[in-house]
Amino acid sequence: MTYIPEGCNPQLKFEENIPTYPDLEEIVKQSTAHLPPEQQEFILKKVYPYACYWHQFQKPRINGKPYISHPVAVAQILAPFKLDVSSVAAAYLHDVHEDNEDKVSLDDIKNYFGTDIRNIVDGLTKIGKASARQRRDAVKAAVSEASVSLAASLQASLGINLFLGRSLAAPLTPAQLRERARQAKIDDKAASLTKLVTEMSKDIRVIIIKLADRLHNMRTLDGLRQDKQIRIAQETLNFFAPLATRLGMWPFKTELEDLCFFYLEPKQYAYLKEALAQERKRRYQGVSAALKAIKDALAEESIKAKVELRTKALYSVFAKMRRQHKTLGQIFDLDPISIVVDDKNTCYQVLRVIHQRFGFMQGKFRDYIANPKGNNYQALHTTIPGICSQPVEVQICTEDEEAENNLGVLNVFVSGRYNADIKSGEVNKLFRPLAPWLASLSHIKEGCKEDQDFLDVLCQDELSVGVVCLTPEGRSIELPQGSTPLDFAFKIHTHLGLRCTGAVVNDVEVSLTGYELRDNDVVLILAADKENPSRSWYSHCRTRQARSSISKWFFNHQTPEPNRSIGYKMICAELIRQGAAGAQTNAEIMRAIVKSLNFQSLDDLYIAVGSYRTPLASFVKCLKNYRENNPQKFENLDADPQRLRDVSLSIRIPQVPKARCFICRLCTPVFGDTIKAARDPKSKGYFIHREGCSALANSAEIREAEWISDIDPKLFMLRATILISALVCHGLSNSIISVFDNKNVLIYSYQFTNDYAKNVTNIRIEVGAASVDELEMLMDEIRSIDSVVTVDRA
Structure with a gap:
């Protein structure tokens, strides 16, 4: 009997010269031994030869083996878990379309191998690999010449197809080209990973094969x-x-983590591996004694159980030490004792026997049977003081729970629960209780504008199997590691989160935003009648759900002005951090960022940031992109804007109508001062000086000037410099600054020196002043302060 997958064309024959690899063919036979004979023949005679033919044109692997050895190894990794024929076939074919996009289409895969296999291969195929490769090759060609002119001609020839689909008006330097290529790579990777997760939400077999693929690559x-x-x-x-x-x-998780640890921190890996071996040797006698004592105790109670030692993986030990700030000697579960029994009732019976015979350590008991972890891990955990004074962790579960704990979703295949007749789009229904979570991923994706945003949410919230806490009624609430009671409140219900005023954990009142929740914490949320969230909550929330609810509330329930004001301050602060202080005053820069973020006005941007609807990271990304393309726009941001401030509308030079006028920074005239105009040959305008300014002596052309009296001076707030001499006195600066604060006067700079030998303090302040009369009033108030001796204009 011949196996014919649904959707394929059985009349198609693939009759090409297929390379032969006897060693690999033997591995293929072994890897498909769990399949029925007709399906095994389908893999051996149709799938494997097809993969062999198309991969023969690729370069050998780094280790010198033919490329087909990689998909064969992926299938071999999956063999112990008895996956269905479609999964096995996709393991062999997962790179065929991706590496031969111009020769092998997804329709070809469907016609030869059926719809189910085609869909899995599509889910495993990276986005736009060929176009990404072409773009990177183009960049490398430009950079290798290290020529800006060549880069410009390359851009002119490729136009909008180069670099993320944006047309480039100005030539870029090789460094900028390299940065563009790097960002293109990042975006391609984010798009591919997002597609992978999206496909996983439809069919979990996609990610199972991908993890095997990644494991072999590692x-x-x-x-x-x-x-x-x-x-x-x-x-x-x-x-x-x-x-x-x-x-x-678990088999994939532990090996992947240990391999990553080896490459990322080789010194730590080598040290901990040796230290762990020594620590296990030191503990061996105590752990062995505990193992024997537990076996004897259960035998006396006539409880049938499998009792054995488990070994904690190297990276898991390292991560726990780092996360909990513990030394190796303080980790009790290096070699936990595993007890496997027939049913759940016996689990609790075993727990009672162990606690009665050996005691237990307070705060170390966890009931994951009543409250399973997010990945459906179920077991009882307890720590006994130890037979030889060394604490030992004990883990108790049933046989079914052990299989589920060790294999997770793979247990569906190993246990024979997988239904080969189920439709492709309904596969995930077999993987309860993960099915609702898998289905929710598509909704999370819809709420994220960028692929990278989606991946951030996924890694920070959804993939973080952190803590399981309880409500007072016993309901389990799963949260990421590092979550606070505030996250707990929003997880229960948005309305409760917005009303919460405090939290009680394990009968002790704790900080709503400062306490880090732990496994089996019982959390009671205290709430008011009305919603009244605090803006400070946003930065203390660990989960996306809490942050999203807070931002939505401030956007919908507050008038635009508070959000606009806070958004403006947040953006100004971020510009300082990015080394672009003052960019908020540059209309061209801000207009470009507003447009790239799809806002109608600058106020809309401030409101969105102030209400947390648009993360600052999006603003920073646009800022960096604009700065990369227009570096010249940022060159003069650090220059003093007062230096060349155009005050032509408030000053008239009778002999030179429509003259451009700028303020002298040496004498800093303000409205009402007697002024002179000195021609500046560079700007072809005039600098305005106070009468008697020393800079006038160096000017070749000086003209009379006057303030335009019908102009509101507040519209042209200018800076003035005040010089103060005073006796050294504690609290003097506070007294002076309060004068300006009480009048809402801006202070641009404040400098002082204390000469204790002469008992004199010299202060130089630069402030905003609308007129000379206002400035004189401020100076009079300062003169009235005790210990102030003189107050003058600079």
């Missing part, structure tokens, strides 16, 4: 350059290992 990482090793290992540790953890795929 196993063969030693042949790559060190920078590539670090990049791939970091991506694996940040994304793929947490994903394996969330799906409960």
Whole structure:
């Protein structure tokens, strides 16, 4: 009987010269031994030869083996878990379309191997690999010449197809080209990972195969350059290992993490490996005694159980030490004792026996049977003081729970629960209780504007199997590591989060935003009748749900002005951090950023940032892109804007109508001062000086000037410099500054020196002043302060 997948064309024959690899063919036979004979023949006679043919045109792997050895290894990794024929076929074919886009289409895959296999291969295929490769090759060609002119001609020839689809008006330097290529790579990777997660939400087999693919790549990482090793290992540790953890795929999770640890921190890896071996040797006698004592105790109670030692993976030990700030000697579960029994009732019976015989350590008991972790991990955890004074962790579960704990989603295949007749789009229904979470991923994606935003949310919130807390009624609430009672409140209900005023954890009142929740914490939220969230909450929230609810409330419930004011301050502060202080006053820069973020006005941007609807990260990204393309716009941001402030509308030079006028920074005239105009040959305008300014002596052309009296001087607030001499006195600066604060006068700079030998303080203040009369009133108030001796204009 011949196996014919649904959707394929059985009449199609693939009759090409297929290369032969006897060693690999034997591995293929072993990897498909769990399949029925007709399906095994389908893999051996149709799928494997097809993959062999198309991969023969690729370069060998770094280790010198033919490329087909990689998909064969991926299928071999999956073999112990008895995946269905579509998954096995996709493991062999997962790179065929991606590496031969111009020759092998997804329709070809469907016609030869059916709809199900085609859909899995599509989910595993990276986005736009060919176009990304062309773009990077173009960049490399430009950079290798190290010529700006060549870069310009390259851009002219490729136009809008180069660099993220944006047409480039001005030539870029090689450094800028390299930065563009780097950003293109990042965006391609974000798009591909987002697609992978989206496809996983439809069919979990996609990510199972991808994790096997990544595991084999990590196993063969030693042949790559060190920078590539670090990049791939970091991506694996940040994304793929947490994903394996969330799906409960422990064999993949532990090996991926240990391999990442080896490449990312080789010295720490080598040291901890040796230290761990020594620590286990030191503990062996105590752990062995505890193991024997527990076996004897259960035998006396006539409880049938499998009792054995487990070994904690190297990276898990390292991560726990770092997360909990503990030494190796303070980690009690290096070799936990595992007890496996027939049913849940027996689990609690075993727990009672152990606590009665050996005691237990306070705060170390966790009931994950009643309150499973997010990846459906179920077991009882307790720590006993130890037979030889060394505490030992004990883990108790049933046989079914053990299989689920170790294999996660893979247990569906191993246990034979997978239904091969289920439709492709309904596969995830078999993977309860993960099915609702998988379905929710598409909704999370819809709420994120950028692929990178989605990945950030995924890694920070969804893939972080952190803590399981309880409501007073016993309801389990799962939250990421580092969550606060505020996150807990919003997880229960948005309305409760917006009304909360405090929290009680384990009968002790704690900080709503400062307490970090732990496993099995019982949390009671205190709430008011009305919603009244604080803006400070946003920075203390760990979960996306809480942050989103807070930002939505401030956007919908506050008038625009408070949000606009706070948004303006947040953007100004961020510009300082980015080394672009003052950019908010540059209309051209801000207009470009407003347009790129799709806002109608600058006020709309401030309101969106102030209400947290638009994250500052989006603003920073646009700022960096604009700065990269227009560096000249940022060159004079640090220059004093007062230096060439155009005050032509408030000053008249009778002999020179429509003359451009600028303020002298030496004498700093303000409205009402007697002034002179001195021609500046560089700007072809006139600098305005107070009468008697020393700079006038160096001017070749001096003319009379006057203030235009019908102009409101407040519209042309100018700076004035005040010089103060006073006796050294404690609190003098506070007294002087309060004079300006009480009048809402801006202070631009404040400098002082104390000469204790002469008992004199010299102060120089630059302030905003609308007129000379206002300035004189301020100076009179300062003169009235005790210990002030003289107050003059600079």
